Amino acid sequence: MAMKTAAAVYRGLSHQVRGVPCQDEAKALHTGDWAVAAVCDGAGSCPRSEVAARALCGWAVRWLPQRFDELYALEDRELARRVLEAGLERLDATGLDRQEAYCTLLCAVRHRDGRLLVLHIGDGYVFSAGEALSLPENGRYANETYFFSGPCAEEHLRVLRRRETGPTTLLLTSDGCGDALYDAAAGRPAAAVKRLCEGFARCTEEEAAEALEHNLREVFSRVSEDDLSLALLRCD
Template sequence: MIWKHLSLSVTGKSHSDRNEPGQDYCRTGALRFSDRDFFVSLAADGAGSTTHGGVGAEIACETLYLQILSVIREGENISSITDDNIRTWVSASREAIAARAQGNGQRIKDYACTLIGVVATNDQALYFQIGDGCIVTGDGTGYRTIFWPEQGEYANTTYFVSDDTFLEHIKIERQGAAPDEIALFTDGLQNLVLSFSTRTVHEGFFRPLFAALRKKPDSDFADLTTHLIALLSRDDVNARSDDDKTLVLAVNIPVS
């Protein structure tokens, strides 16, 4: 089995209108080590109220990606990765953010960000998350969320890697089989593709996108990416969500 994937981030209108950069970041890769194929994906959303949330998001994803890569290169199976290992990875990301903040004479909360992660092989999958945004998986019959986006104590708030209580808000789930399809997205998309009243997934959004990704030749996703960027930048979409929008799509392809 091999993994085909694409990822993109669209700067929200709330930032572009102020000539500000987007604050989302994602790091994704399809890797092969010791005759095993891995899909690794991380997405983070810098808090809109911060000055450097986008930098925090990048540091969190890149630091965690290297942590995961080191484990994969050592030949570890996903099943051997413990919850404490995941907490150690996230703690390392937080420490890297704190070091950047201290070096710049700033507070760690100035770099606040959420975090979503997936590590999958052909027979196992590991998911973890802090804050909002979502992971959606498909098995050929339907779509489900791994975790529901976690909201904070007050409206329009959530939890961040920079929080003192971040360890209390790390959600972790394991599955003994990899899904056929995986999507990760930040909170700029969640109100558009999830039904909060029924806690279900809008399958009509994901099904055609996964089908299109499967049909594309490997690494030739330029037109599909362009289509998605145009879709997520439309005025009617921005009217419903003017936040940054990051989307990662991945499908596993059996190897004959």
């Protein structure tokens, strides 16, 4: 089975103007057995949340595939508990208090045998070419969301699993460009999601990474001043 992945991030214009680091992180990688992609968005209210986003995203793309079989066999709540326990240990290692390490997490792992596991807490989107697999979850107000190290995280870490029988392309995005990729009125991904997924099927990983960077810089930055991140995985 052929697998490929690509990811890109772009520091939003509002952060560039204020001299604030990019608080988004995106990573994607694969081996012969699985492909994984992850996106983390650090909370703007936490001055060093970019440290947490980098740490959690890097941890997710390595730890989750290593524990895939074990996790996939668990009930959803126990799976969420195990993931939170291990991920919080990684965040604690950054030296940040948990209230300073607020960030979202979106992660998808696709095994070569067809098993797919998606984990999501907070805002952002997980798309296939024709379906929104996971949507943002906001708090009491539209500009609030839930974070991996926040209170009640176990209640809000969502788990999706299913078995794919054919080629799979998934697109993960933070809220920065996610809102432009979801047609809320129709309740489905915007046409650009299909174009990105189909384009990824035809190009190399290097070409895809360059295309993602170009789109973030030249297209999505025109509709959002927030940090921007995209990650793709494909299994044929």
